Amino acid sequence: MSESPLFARLTVWTLMAVLATPIVITLAYSLAEHWGAHILPQGFTADWYVSLWTDTRFLAAFGRSLLVCLAALFLSLVLILPVLFVVFYYFPKLKGLMNLLVLLPFAVPPVVSSVGLLQLYAGGPLPLVGTPWILVLCYFTLSLPFMYRALANNLEAVNLPDLMDAAHLLGAGTTQAFLQVVLPNLRNGLLSALFLAFSFLFGEFVFANLLVGTRFETLQVYLYSQRTTSGHFTSAMVMSYFLFIGIATWVALRLQSRSA
Structure with a gap:
């Protein structure tokens, strides 16, 4: 019986070591003055980080990525919450x-979708290609599966019909019950959906590169443009x-633990 916990611990630590190794090596390379023919780097420095965080182009790309992701998540949240409520409460079928x-x-595939969007919005009455608007709308569709699935699981867990019936019995209207009773019970699912979708959108490259490129340079496009510079x-x-x-x-985990 004592071998089983030991085997479990070894398995966990081995997995953690495998996952952490590329991160540690990348961190060491980012702090190395020079790392060429030798096994270990020749000296460490923070100059690479200073150069990065004093680069106005990087800061602008970082801000654009943050702005586009937050705008897409806000749009997803505003649209998906009412739709989820209507479907789960009025039309469960x-x-x-x-x-x-x-x-x-x-x-x-993203490449196929990008080609279609380029043909639709490169000209005509809605020339959105090259603007942040097409990226916001595109990211909105990409965030929907994350938002919907997490919130749908949460709604299934709280038993929405019974919750709404109890609120109605206490004199609350449908809108009031949704805002004051249902939404607080969706807090954990909402936080999970937001941060999961955010982490995915913040690292998205294909749509950002093909639809806007350097005309609205995001962080991933900037990273791609710097691929030939210093490693x-x-x-x-x-x-x-x-x-x-x-x-x-x-931050998401802390907020979830406080709201639990």
Whole structure:
């Protein structure tokens, strides 16, 4: 019996080591002055991070990515919450159809979708290609599966019909019950959906590169443009991105633990 916990611990630590190894190596490379023919780097420096975070082009790309992701998530939240409530409370038979519809953005490869969007919005009455608006609308569709699935699971867990019936018995109207009773019970699912979708959208490259490119340079487009520069500089950028996503995840976990 004592061998089983030991085997489990070894398995977990081995998995953690495998996952952490590329991160540690990238961090070491981003701090190395020079790392060429030798096994270990020759000296460490923070100059690569200083160069990165004093680069106005990087800061602008970082801000654009943040702005586009937040705008897309806000749009998703405003639209998906009422739709979820109507489907789960008034038309529960439509759940299967909704599950199919929200997965459609992943049914078509991003390159194929980008070509279609380029043909539709490159000219005509809505010339959106090259503007942040097409990226916001595109990211909105990509975030729908994350938002819908997480919130749908949460609604199933709270038993929406019984919750609404109890609120109505206490004199609350439908809108009041949704805002004051249902939404607080969706807090954990909402936080999970937002941060999961955010981490995915913040690292999206294909749509950003094909639809807007350098005309509205996002972080991933900037990273791609710097691929031929110093590997130390690129590693510093990757570690900064990883740190930002890690902090966002930590904040989400803290908010979830407080609301639990």
